Amino acid sequence: MSIIAPSLLSANFLDLRKDIEMLNQSAAEWIHFDVMDGNFVPNISFGIPVLSAVRNATSKILDIHLMIEKPERYFEAFCNAGADIITFHYEAATHLHRSVSQVHELGLKVGVVINPHTPVSLLADILPELDLVLLMSVNPGFGGQTFITNTYKKIHELKEMVSKTGKNILIQVDGGVNLENAGQLYRSGADVLVAGNAVFASPDPLAAIRQLLAAS
Numbered sequence: 001m002s003i004i005a006p007s008l009l010s011a012n013f014l015d016l017r018k019d020i021e022m023l024n025q026s027a028a029e030w031i032h033f034d035v036m037d038g039n040f041v042p043n044i045s046f047g048i049p050v051l052s053a054v055r056n057a058t059s060k061i062l063d064i065h066l067m068i069e070k071p072e073r074y075f076e077a078f079c080n081a082g083a084d085i086i087t088f089h090y091e092a093a094t095h096l097h098r099s100v101s102q103v104h105e106l107g108l109k110v111g112v113v114i115n116p117h118t119p120v121s122l123l124a125d126i127l128p129e130l131d132l133v134l135l136m137s138v139n140p141g142f143g144g145q146t147f148i149t150n151t152y153k154k155i156h157e158l159k160e161m162v163s164k165t166g167k168n169i170l171i172q173v174d175g176g177v178n179l180e181n182a183g184q185l186y187r188s189g190a191d192v193l194v195a196g197n198a199v200f201a202s203p204d205p206l207a208a209i210r211q212l213l214a215a216s
Ligand code: DX5
Pocket: 007, 009, 010, 032, 034, 065, 138, 139, 140, 141, 142, 143, 144, 145, 174, 175, 176, 177, 194, 195, 196, 197, 198
């Protein structure tokens, strides 16, 4: 399965409707929504009211990436605002198993995110409970950063762990994804690529989405 999830962090916030309408016309199946609290990461982005507005403008799958401390405080609010998938950080959740269960009880898909320094092996015991794993390929907090190449190795390791579970757990990669590395990421075993700048800084975002998918 190959999916592109354009990240709204790189969209034009003054004309968000236009960008959402572009995505509605595109081959992207998911829209990635980056929530930052200025605490877990050194940046603040957008949150629940913006998600509600986006939900009213699209039927695409809304993939919410929570870069916030104690994410469990907000699962229900993001669910009510229209989330389809919630991912939150291993590094920000104390009772990971409980938090994963809470998202499932809300009827949503759930994923755990790990930062570039966090080994995939730490996910061994939670993996069978997950719908997806998000590997950060930059340090979270900002769009437009340089891809960390150690991510390829992590995808390979995770792919092996996933196949041992016998379950269909998606591998998502986020940060510095572009036309140069998308092919190798898909071939390494990634299922979902998040792309911010590679889509929204392109003169032709629809073509950029098509080309990223064609790399798979
Ligand atoms: C970074 C965010 C990413 C970001 C990706 O903390 O999680 O989703 O928007 O942007 P690019 O693709 O420009 O690296």
